[in-house]
Amino acid sequence: MSTQSFAYAQVREVLTKQITELQLTGSLPSERELCATFDIARSTLRQALGQLENMGLIYRKNRSGWYVCPRKLKYDPMQHASFLQYTTAQGFQPSTVLLEQKKQKPCKEIATALELDGRASLTSILRVRSVDGRAVVVEDLNFSNKHLPDIDKHDLSLSISMLLKNTYQHHKVLYDISVESCCLFNPIAQHLDTYDGALGLKVTRIVRDQQGTAFEFDREFWRHDALMIENKAKLQF
């Protein structure tokens, strides 16, 4: 059962054991070195490495080498914890870089979600967030100017959850969240220090006020190997 007949599967299993049993945290030997070790062609080796990558065990830095993945960040979309809160609570060093801020008209998807017409005004920001110096998510946040007057006058590089709470008195909110696997393409892939076509997780969020009026539409593009959705809930049959 544990012995596989194919070369890539054997290499995958050997490397898996080395990584998990030795709890490695550094980098792997070069591809050509591993080819020699296992006596296989480079494309076969890369098939094995690609699966370890999909397992979230290793990742590549562009043209630099393969590295063992750090532990995943746990993220509960139901808790209203800020990025700063839940990363530090798990022992990570978070940081955020604002890439872009602009006013624009909504695309069709956002117009539908926020029940706006195409001429409405949005304040949109794009930012990349890192833990321990590793970029893990690109966020595309879109706020309806109609529901949040003059939001573009504020400094959106600071905490936005604090801004909503203090300036706009949004003390209770409703969330519609979806999570699915996706591919990360340029330029998002570049912001995440990964390659065009890399695996990702896409989190989409519609935020509503206590009346149920949607005022914010977010898209989060996560490295697939950096994120674990976690969630505690009380239910009724």
Next chain:
Amino acid sequence: MSTQSFAYAQVREVLTKQITELQLTGSLPSERELCATFDIARSTLRQALGQLENMGLIYRKNRSGWYVCPRKLKYDPMQHASFLQYTTAQGFQPSTVLLEQKKQKPCKEIATALELDGRASLTSILRVRSVDGRAVVVEDLNFSNKHLPDIDKHDLSLSISMLLKNTYQHHKVLYDISVESCCLFNPIAQHLDTYDGALGLKVTRIVRDQQGTAFEFDREFWRHDALMIENKAKLQF
């Protein structure tokens, strides 16, 4: 921006447009045919196909060909809807096959989660669930016999949520759920009609009664292209 310099990216974009714009639902031409069409080597073509697969646009049936993915199933771990309920509500035809049922001792992961010692007794079942004839998830369910006496005496090929409700009066439950991307290996991959190493989503669930005592530990291995997590919640700042 939309024109990419690499062959695989160009092929990926052309096929993406054909699939989404023509809203195709059938199969693709054979790999060798596509190689001739785009005048590229087969491994380059397969790089493009692999990315379309990661995007959830196409999938392969073993040695039969490439097919366009059907729409994704939406799944809300917070709603206590049964598989039957939420699949039919979305217009799918669900079916379930019980693969295995046995009594066993807990592994370390389960023992920790259910706060059992290694000699405790579990009733475990393995089943595969399909929508419209396509296998989408393998479920590994584990029930603590101590908390659910004689559960192994019941017919677990029927609705388990009904059994818990009617026989064990579990009207309220607490869930701990996690979702992360993973790789699907044999024999799970085989049950899902996919290949060893295919991309998946793993959903882990600890189920507790109203006192907070854990009595069930589940692992769900989903085809990554069959599932979208959806979730509506009311929060407080």
Next chain:
DNA sequence: CAGTGGTCTAGACCACACC
């Protein structure tokens, strides 16, 4: 049986990272 995807080889050249 013919055709399909699955595995694998042994090269090549390139852009970029790192020193």
Next chain:
DNA sequence: GTGTGGTCTAGACCACTGT
């Protein structure tokens, strides 16, 4: 400048699907 991964070629043989 040297070494790295990224892209790409042109084959080969195999296991299996579908007829």
